[in-house]
Amino acid sequence: MSSVKVGLLGLGTVGAGTVNLLARNRDEIARRAGREIDIVHAATRHPDRPRACSTEHFRLTSDPFAVVDDPAVEIVVELIGGEGLARELVLRAIDNGKHVVTANKALIASHGNEIFEHARRQGVTVAFEAAVAGGIPIIKAIREGLSANRIEWLAGIINGTSNYILSEMFYQQRDFADVLAEAQGLGYAEADPTFDVEGVDAAHKLTILASIAFGIPLQFDKVHVEGITQIGSEDIAYAKELGYRIKLLGIARRVVGKGISLRVHPTLVPQRRLLANVDGVMNAVMVHGDPVGSTVYYGPGAGAGPTASAVVADLIDVTREINTDPKHRVPFLAFQSHALSDEPVLGVEEIETRYYLRMDAQDTPGVLADVTRILGDNGISIEAILQKQPPPGADHVPVIILTHEVSERRMNAAMAQIEALPTIQGRLTRIRVEHLD
Template sequence: PFEVVNHPEIDVVLELIGGTGVTKKLVETAIKNGKHVITANKALIAKHGNKLIQFANKNKVRLLFEASVAGGIPIIKSLEQGLSANKIESLAGIINGTGNFILTEMKEKNRDFDDVLKEAQALGYAEADPTFDVEGIDAAQKLAILAAIAFGTELQFDKVFTKGISNITTEDIKYATELGYTIKHLGIAKRVGNGIELRVHPTLISNEELIANVNGVMNAVLVKGDALGTSLYYGAGAGEEATASSVIADLIDIINNQTSNHILGWKSQEKLTVIDTESIDSEYYLRLLVSNMKGVLAKITGIFHQYNVSIEELIQKQIDENNNAHIVIIT
């Protein structure tokens, strides 16, 4: 690979190796040698993008990474160019196809998590070690990139709150459906005052929302801007052709000398700090296993009242002959 990045007749390097070890050195060497770089490597950009983009700007070359987020969906170009007249207020995305496939199968076929995960691995959607996908690390890397572009901040992958889907059960899926919701694993970035929220976690979405109906391995990103309002970007989030589509689009941008400055923290006019998760106001879903006895529900609602938490919806159902019950609450 170093023969390529050091070759005097090569102008553009496409890095599709992955990882953050030797690839970081390859990209740095290519930039140092005055070569443009196109990468699909979300981990590299999320972890080292701040310094790499600065280094590219210093050397007057381009570092483009459309394929690093949501596969073939041109979401980075949309944020940088198509939505450039907007102040982005928020974005929410299904940006990991593996997790979305698992949740879709759990809902549509009443299958449990472990069963669907095994199929996902057999189909090649999930790795032998699925941690990056099912625990939200992959989505957090992509969210960090989207948020940096959307809000003009530095990449802040280490500050993304991350919660996976491995603890979601068929009971959770069933109760969410009964209440009119679909569970999706969302990456959410939101502007709040002088700060931003960065979080990846399972989310209950009303079945009436378009993004609730994004199923299988497909990806989608919902963006809210002050001028356009809400727009949805949907498509294949992975696969050879989807990734190639975005990589070649970046290559065409370089050939056509189209500018894409990646306006990150050092060019931003705002200093937006990431809000601590404990300070975020949000609705919550809770499923409690209780003894189905007189007074239990009153005690639970009393605790909610004590801490000034309102209850929006509630379901109580006995689940076995031992007088155990589920109480499901949405705040």
């Protein structure tokens, strides 16, 4: 049987890693795919620059459209990133009848519905294991490994940069700004770290995970997103004292009879949970399904090797799909079918969860009584209170409260009333708490 012909868009670190991996494990890969996989055409902005891979076995061009229009190419691998040119190229590849493998989470999260509709019409596959959690085969695990389950919720550490920063803040008792600067020096954070530290990158990935887990359309704009820039080192210390770690989680949860909650925010996680112990740039996703219960998938969320691992696994899967008689093909994605669920995405005010509150209170009798009365009046019960010594020279003391489960709506009301107390200084810090059980 002839080899499968692949066109590659982008020859940066992941692109070169993909070329090298296909060469290095060539025989194994052919055995698993049922055919050899050959890159025949690749596009890069600067074809003349030296590369981290050999380029002698394929045509090299600076025109990416030459690759997606090449009649010999059966699968296009998109590794250029971004949403503009990448979208145009991927749609054109699909409309040319080619299958697509992409590592581009922003593209799938923001334009996936359009892309999958084109793919459905053309009868081609769009695979994107590399777009979420790098080397962890989480898309396959949810889509196939847990295919018999009804997924109830999932929660993931799906941004390595913010997890690295939170880990350093925890272990080294350092401040956010300090660690961020170091992470930028180490190459763990971009010069403009907004996408990572403000939760946007995690929201892209959560959008994709939720779509597969619940069979809903991609709805990136409905994800509630909060980053880690407001997390103080004191919050990390108080959380530890209470038995928790603070992690930036992407959470998708089916709220029976109401809809799907989609949110990215810093979260207190009990320190005994596996997710609480995922450190540095690593990623992990916990999935709770019926009847399986909870399973967790952990691994490197970025980097040339892990991403190439996922890209080539997708190439093998797509090759096996190509080997299949077209009239027996099952859509690669649940959401490539027509049967998308129309369950609504809930606003964050609809959720019910536990809360960590931190406030600066006047060091006078009766303040705690006012605060607890307001919480009680709003039907909020308290699990724990920490009242710390005032910092030297200060007349305000930090008060930390952990609550039991309550609706965000009630918590918003209670917080407004507490902030209005003359004995409370400034705004409250509110971090949601998830027990993940």
